[in-house]
Amino acid sequence: MIFVSQFISFGIERFPPPDFEPGTYTMPQATKPLPRAHYWEYIDMALLLLALSLASYFVHKKRSRKHIFWLALFSIFYFGFIRKGCVCPIGSIQNVTLALFNNGYLVPFSVVFFFLLPLMFTLFFGRTFCAAVCPLGAIQDIVVWKPVKIKPWLENGLRIIPFVYLGLAVLFAATGSAFVICEYDPFISFYRLSGSVNMLALGGIFLVIGMFLGRPYCRFFCPYGAILSILSRFSKWNVYLTSEDCVRCQICDVACPYGAIASPTPISQENNPKISRWSIFGVIGLTILLTIGGAYFGGKLSVPFSKVNYVVSLAERIAGEESGKYKGQTDESKTFREKGGSIEELYADALKIRGNFATGGAIFGAFIGLIVGLKLIENRFTPQTNIYEPDRASCVACGRCYSYCPREIVRVRNLFKLRSIKKQE
Amino acid sequence: MTEEQTNKTANRRQFIRGGLRGAALFVFGAVTTLLGLQSRKERTVWQIDPNKCIACSKCATNCVLTPSAVKCVNYFPMCGYCDLCTGYFEPNPNALNTGAENQVCPVGAIIRQALEDPYYEYRIDENVCIGCGKCVVGCVQFGNGSFFLQVRHDKCVNCNECSIAKVCPSDAFVRVPASSPYIFRAKENQS
Known part of the structure; x- marks a missing residue:
């Protein structure tokens, strides 16, 4: 098999292509079907x-x-x-x-x-x-x-x-x-x-x-x-x-299949300003802690995460083969060795990518911590509202609620009336 | 809450939203400029570099399509038209005929046709070929290497990330411009 792959990467003209008598044989063209057109x-x-x-x-x-x-x-x-x-x-x-x-x-x-x-x-x-x-x-x-x-x-x-x-x-x-x-x-x-x-x-x-x-x-x-x-x-x-003029009938909330209608905030949230000030500091502090903690743990994930990378997994395989941990070769490691790549360079590349993963993982962890913190802040301090309305973030605008809202139905009916009156005039 | 207060809060909210919207637009502009500096007008497609390919047969099993969009191509100017084609026949075949037991190809996708003595033409039936590359190994090992694997773009659906490229052990899958979507072996490039 080693003999095979030594020559697999290039063609050698072992048998010269025949010279056919002119006119007896037309050599077929290797077709090149095109991908989906540019336009x-x-x-x-x-x-x-x-x-x-x-x-x-x-x-x-x-x-x-x-x-x-x-x-x-x-x-x-x-x-x-x-x-x-x-x-x-x-x-x-x-x-x-x-x-x-x-x-x-x-x-x-x-x-x-x-x-x-x-x-x-x-x-x-x-x-x-x-x-x-x-x-x-x-x-x-x-x-x-x-x-x-x-x-x-x-x-x-x-x-x-x-x-x-x-x-x-x-x-x-x-x-x-x-x-x-x-x-x-x-x-x-x-x-x-x-x-x-x-x-x-x-x-x-x-x-x-x-x-x-x-x-x-x-x-x-x-x-x-x-x-x-x-x-x-x-x-x-x-x-x-x-x-x-929301009548708080809650029909839109029932009609929405995606849980994207925000309900009126309970009155009990309007509590003591002193306590709420402390809870602001508490939640913001927690967010900062979550972000820092996320960065720390995210950086630690670089070793398992980087295994997804081709170069890193190849380097790990080669290292395992060198130290005798793995017996035999995979297609990947065999190809690498036959192409005569430098193992030191491979290790250096892999370490560099793992370094990138450490930085990226830390940013990833911090991002997750920040998002969780912001969710907590949002949960704690929803703006006061006394009506049902689609939540800006989670509403996907499917339009189901429109036909359910009694006020909307009245609005549309009035619109039609107005139009027919205008026509009569 | 008095009406004035409500209005004030609403105005403040609108102001903040407007500001954030502006900031987002700025970021989009920056991203577009950054990408514009290094973007290309034309889209890219996947192709196998035959000089890197080791014909490991993963193309046959890992494509999202069944059968795979990878097919064997015979590049005729390089072909030796051999009677004993090592891409067509098993090692030590019983007889040099089209009997299935003599063939390397597991699906019988290579059509062998006699020309003037002693030459034979080998065509690939792409509707049958599964892209396993067994014939490629044979041809490259003992022959001229006129067989090689290529992504056929009338079949390929051009996934954002090619699922064969992910498992290719020799890193042979590359993105090429859609206007020149094939990489043939060396002789083609020379001529």
């Missing part, structure tokens, strides 16, 4: 812009669930089945990260476009991307059947997972180790109607759970949703029902 990229980008604009229009101007639903079906069809999902805005986080940290990696313009455009729209219109443009969100949105409510503390706790996922995805992409989001994309194999049984099963499980627990991936895993939930907090426009 499709522009069609994709134009359709993304169009879909986002339509979604924002349907959510804010039309206020119509029906229109949002049909747009979602279109997104499933085009961005899912036709475009087959890649590169999607969720996955593009990693391309952008890798390009920012690694000068050798050139990111195509369309990928940057797919990453940034939904962010820009969210900044102005809230999460209308999630509502009807994202193929992963859309497919979960249409399977919702009998959604159950989960306890607020559980919901709040689980909503930290997307930030952890985001942190990990950025860490692994920045160190050039792996694209974890793509690897565990639950619906891509469904859109391609092909893929490993595990991934198809994972997608199926998410869809079945999604019938009873609205949008499980979006709410508790999606790393892009984590970014959007931050941006939508200060979006210019957001989904609102009826700010002034």
Whole structure:
């Protein structure tokens, strides 16, 4: 086998190609079928812009669930089945990260476009991307059947997972180790109607759970949703029902399958200013502690995390073989040895990458600590409100609540009356 | 809370939101500029560098597609048109004919056709080929090395991260511009 791979890397002309009699034989050309044509990229980008604009229009101007639903079906069809999902805005986080940290990696313009455009729209219109443009969100949105409510503390706790996922995805992409989001994309194999049984099963499980627990991936895993939930907090426009004359009937809360309606704050929170001042210091102090603690433990994770990296795992294997810990060779170590790479250089590279993981891991840990702390602060100091309204961060603008709000129904009816009066005049 | 106070809080909130929005826009601008300096207009696709490939057969099993989008390519100008093709026949075959027991290819994707004596042409039926690379090993070991594995872009769905690239033991998977999506062996590059 060693003999084989010594020559495998280059062709040697052992048998000169025959000279055929002219005209007797035409040598076939090795075909080179081309990938999807270049102009499709522009069609994709134009359709993304169009879909986002339509979604924002349907959510804010039309206020119509029906229109949002049909747009979602279109997104499933085009961005899912036709475009087959890649590169999607969720996955593009990693391309952008890798390009920012690694000068050798050139990111195509369309990928940057797919990453940034939904962010820009969210900044102005809230999460209308999630509502009807994202193929992963859309497919979960249409399977919702009998959604159950989960306890607020559980919901709040689980909503930290997307930030952890985001942190990990950025860490692994920045160190050039792996694209974890793509690897565990639950619906891509469904859109391609092909893929490993595990991934198809994972997608199926998410869809079945999604019938009873609205949008499980979006709410508790999606790393892009984590970014959007931050941006939508200060979006210019957001989904609102009826700010002034809410009758507190709570029907919107029942209608929302995603637990995204914020309830009125209990009166008991208006307590002694002295105590609340102390609790401000307490929670802020805790946040700082969590951040520092997170940084410390995150840095410690560099050894297990860095095993994901190709160079580090190869170096560990080679080191194991050198010290006699492993017997025999893997394909990787054999190739490395036959190519005559320097072991010292490999070790140095691996140590450098592990160093990057130590720094990155510390930042990752600090980030998680900070997010947990901020969640606690938010929980402690929710702004006073006495009405039911969609929560800016977690509302995905599906538009279901509109048709349930009695005030909205009155508003729409009055609008129609006004129109018919105008017509009669 | 009086109305004035409520208005004040609402105004303050709006002001903070506006400020954060501006800050976010600034960050987006910075990211775009940074990436713009090193972005390329054209998208990239995955390809196997045949000079690094060791034909380990992982391409056959790790692609998200079944069968794999990786296929064997015979580059005819390098082919020796041998009667005893080591990419086609098992070592020590019973007979030099198209009997399945004589073939290296597990799926019979190589079509052997007699030309003028003593030459034979070997074509790959890409609809049958699974990209295992067993023929590549044979051809490179004892032949001219005109067989090599390539990602076929009429089949490849161009995953953001190629699942074969992740497990490739010789780091042979590279991103290439979509306009020149194939890397053929050396002779092609020379001519």
